[in-house]
Amino acid sequence: MNISEIPLEAKVSLEVGKGDESNVISVNIQKVAENVLVLLPVEIDGKVVVLRDKDLKIDVYYEVDNSKPIV
Secondary structure, eight states, rough: GGGGGGGGEEEHHHEEEEEEEEEEEEEEEEEEETEEEEOOOEEEEEEEOOOOTTTOOOEEEETTTTOBOOO
16 A cells, blocks of 8 residues: 555554654644655644654554554
8 A cells, every 4th residue: 555545534643652652643634645644733732743853753554444554
């Protein structure tokens, strides 16, 4: 599967980790292009999440009904 095949209304999550800690964030897609997902800004407690730390590991999960998520 290619990124460009993910529909705009898809259920997508980011698993953001650093060291031994990680969190999962649900995100909404703004645009899908070849090899690119543009996400809408994510807000937690009224603050926009910024992922600029070079030590972060970010996995994208595309959740498909009745199947395991695609990473």
